[in-house]
Structure formats: C-alpha cells, structure tokens
Amino acid sequence: MPKFRAPRGAADILPEEQPYWDFVSQQVERLCRLYGYRRIEPPLFEDVGLFERSVGAETDIVQKEMYTFQDKGGDTLALRPEGTASVCRAYLEHGMQSLPQPVRLYYLLPMFRYERPQAGRYRQFHQFGFEAIGEADAALDAEVIDLSWQLYRAFGLKGLRLALNSIGTPESRPRYHEALRAYYQPHLGQVCPDCRARFERAPLRLLDCKQDAALAEAAPRSLDYLDGESARHFQQLCRYLDGLDVPYTLDHRLVRGLDYYTRTVYEIQPAQEGSQSTIGAGGRYDGLIQELGGPPTPGVGFAGGMERIILNLKRQGVALAATAAPRAFVAFVGEEAKAVAVRVTGELRRAGVAAALGLGDRSLKAQLRQASATGAAYAVILGADELAAGAATVRDLAQATQERVPLGTLAERLRAPGSGPSSL
Numbered sequence: 001m002p003k004f005r006a007p008r009g010a011a012d013i014l015p016e017e018q019p020y021w022d023f024v025s026q027q028v029e030r031l032c033r034l035y036g037y038r039r040i041e042p043p044l045f046e047d048v049g050l051f052e053r054s055v056g057a058e059t060d061i062v063q064k065e066m067y068t069f070q071d072k073g074g075d076t077l078a079l080r081p082e083g084t085a086s087v088c089r090a091y092l093e094h095g096m097q098s099l100p101q102p103v104r105l106y107y108l109l110p111m112f113r114y115e116r117p118q119a120g121r122y123r124q125f126h127q128f129g130f131e132a133i134g135e136a137d138a139a140l141d142a143e144v145i146d147l148s149w150q151l152y153r154a155f156g157l158k159g160l161r162l163a164l165n166s167i168g169t170p171e172s173r174p175r176y177h178e179a180l181r182a183y184y185q186p187h188l189g190q191v192c193p194d195c196r197a198r199f200e201r202a203p204l205r206l207l208d209c210k211q212d213a214a215l216a217e218a219a220p221r222s223l224d225y226l227d228g229e230s231a232r233h234f235q236q237l238c239r240y241l242d243g244l245d246v247p248y249t250l251d252h253r254l255v256r257g258l259d260y261y262t263r264t265v266y267e268i269q270p271a272q273e274g275s276q277s278t279i280g281a282g283g284r285y286d287g288l289i290q291e292l293g294g295p296p297t298p299g300v301g302f303a304g305g306m307e308r309i310i311l312n313l314k315r316q317g318v319a320l321a322a323t324a325a326p327r328a329f330v331a332f333v334g335e336e337a338k339a340v341a342v343r344v345t346g347e348l349r350r351a352g353v354a355a356a357l358g359l360g361d362r363s364l365k366a367q368l369r370q371a372s373a374t375g376a377a378y379a380v381i382l383g384a385d386e387l388a389a390g391a392a393t394v395r396d397l398a399q400a401t402q403e404r405v406p407l408g409t410l411a412e413r414l415r416a417p418g419s420g421p422s423s424l
C-alpha cells in the first residue's frame, strides 16, 4: 500500500487528461485575445481580509470553505477561493484606473474551497475567468456574456442554458428583501434548515432552496423591484444580447452565492441538471472596487469551471487524442553503438525531431517492441554494420520497410512533412 494519496478533493491531472486541458485553455486564450483581454496572474494566496470584504463575510465561501492559515510572520492569509477579488485588488494596486477604461483582463488559475468533494466539486479546482473593469455600460455586460457564450460554443458543448437575471443595487435591494421575507414568513416550514437560518440575513438565497421548487417559483421577482436605472440597464442588456444572437432564459430564481454582485447575474448550465452542475457564472460588481478602498468603479466578469467543462466534454463524447508519441525510436546493438545512439538521439531532438532512446542493455528485439509500444513512426537502428558505414537503418514501423540513411541526413529524412527546422 502506498503511504500517501493526493489530498481529498484534489486530483492529479494525468498525461492522458492533458489534451482536454490544453484544448480548453487554448480556446480561452484564443477568444479572450480576440475580444481584447490581456492575461493576469495574481498570487495563489492573499490577505484573508480581501475575500471577507469582497466575496462577503457571511457567505458560505468565507464562513466554511476557505483555506486560511497564519504564516511564520503572523499574517493571516487564504488560498484564493475565486479570482475576481484578486484581479480587482491588482487593478487598484497597479493604478490601472489611469489606463483607458474598461481594463479587460483574463486568467486561468487553480482555486481552493473546502467543500464536500463529489463529481464536479473539488477542493482544488481550476477556473478560467475574465473581468472588464471601469465601465457601467450594459454593452459591456453584453460583451462579457457574448464572450462566455462563444467560448462554450467553441468547446463544442451542446444543449447549454444561459440563465439571466438582474438583482438590482444595494440601494434597491432592501425593498426586495422585505417582499421576500413577507412571502416566505408563513412558509418557513417548507424550506431547508440552512435556508431558515438565512431568512433574516440573506433572504435572496431562499430562492435557491432545493426543498420546495414550487414555493420559490411563485416568490416575488427581483426584476419587479429594480430601481429605474437598473431596469433600464437590464432592458438595454437584453436588447444587445438579442442583437448578438445570444440565447438566454430569464430566471428569477438565479441568485449568486457571492455578495459583490449588482444588477446583472448569469450562469451557464448543462441542459438536464440543476445548479450543482453550473459550468460557469458571472455578473456585474459595481461596488466591489470601492469596497476594497478604491474610487467608485464598476466592473463585470465571468468564471468557468475547467473540471466541469471537461466532465461535460467527456459525457458528450468529444474525443481529443493524446499525441505524445516520438517520431523516432533509436535502438542499438552493443556498447559502441549505444554511445552513437545517445549522440544521434540528442542531434535529432536538437533538429526538432521528437526522439526516444532504447535504455539499458535490452536485445534489439525488445527495443523494437518498445519502439512500437511508444507509437513511434520510425525505428532508427545502430549496429556494427551501420557504424562502419556512418549510417543508420531506418525502419518504417507501420509499413515494415527499411532503408539505410547516412547519419548526416538522418534528421532531414525523419522530420515530419511540413515541420520546419527546430528553433532550439
């Protein structure tokens, strides 16, 4: 029995999984650049106060899920549970207010939340995300939602639902909270104990209660309680999304578990499943930068869960091949030939030809078996005859044909068609 395993809720991303990760990351980078976003990479841990102030001291993330620790200098730090707070902190710290606004930033980062692990829910997971800071225009919400939607299309995922809502501003929300409390008061027996406890502090969260969907469905709707400006903002957003041909479903039960949201909130969900399986979510956070000590600065953003996206790619049968096979496998007979084989393998690699070398003192037959097992296209064989001729025998492993090739032209002969000389 091995003495150690990966910590609960944290996983190794094995080589055979990497094509999925590469594919998702490449689409994120391609589309983010297309929309004018630049990459940012904040540190993995931050002052714990940053998350208390932004995500919210009363939220599940801060109350139950943060990996908080004290370092040797006595500072209380937390592994980041999400990216928006760090990006906004960096925006302020680096004076990005003086850049042309909005500032568009994207990231691909590991996140940490102490949650109960299950399929699609981990303690270390990865998000890609983007944030557009410094502009309140609904056209920017439309841009961020459009970018999110085009990304999931680029992943090739089918049957997704984009749920949209507006939760107004902190100024307009108390009136809505009152309406919700009045509605739920006589029905508190029908909600789960967690939600009953949230009734006073966070009545919005009751809309998310799984216990009685019909009760939540009939609850007062935030769209009916918006202030005039927020209502106009939401109307504009819907109009812009229609123009962009982004399909959305109004969902008045959509409330987010983070405190910083104002006005626009949205989620992308796979067709059949509930909110547990949400594969990306975002919204507007016009009060967040000010909460962090900056001037009033609006912002809007989104983050997608990489593990959940990959889970859905696999479920929908999107196959991505791993291509780590070497082009050439260099085999040898005898110690003299081995020294040449080590040199030739190095030369091939430096010339940009992916090459593997037979190791130890295995027989030629065993080395050739190994060459086939690695998926190499060619075996390069070096023995006494070849050394005497200053050449190698090159065997095409698929065709079972072979030819003599002078060592000086080996790289040229083996280079894959279309691949140029190495840039090394």
Ligand code: HAM
Residues within 6 Å of the ligand: 081, 082, 083, 084, 113, 115, 120, 121, 122, 123, 125, 126, 127, 129, 130, 131, 258, 277, 278, 279, 280, 281, 282, 283, 284, 300, 301, 302, 303, 304, 305, 306, 307, 308
């Ligand atoms: P969030 O809804 O907490 O929002 O997380 C965004 C996405 O991260 C989720 O929809 C889900 O796909 C993924 N995710 C969250 N927790 C886990 C987990 N334990 N395991 C696997 N995947 C998970 C945010 O984090 C906001 N910062 C989004 C945002 C950006 N809002 C504005 N800008």
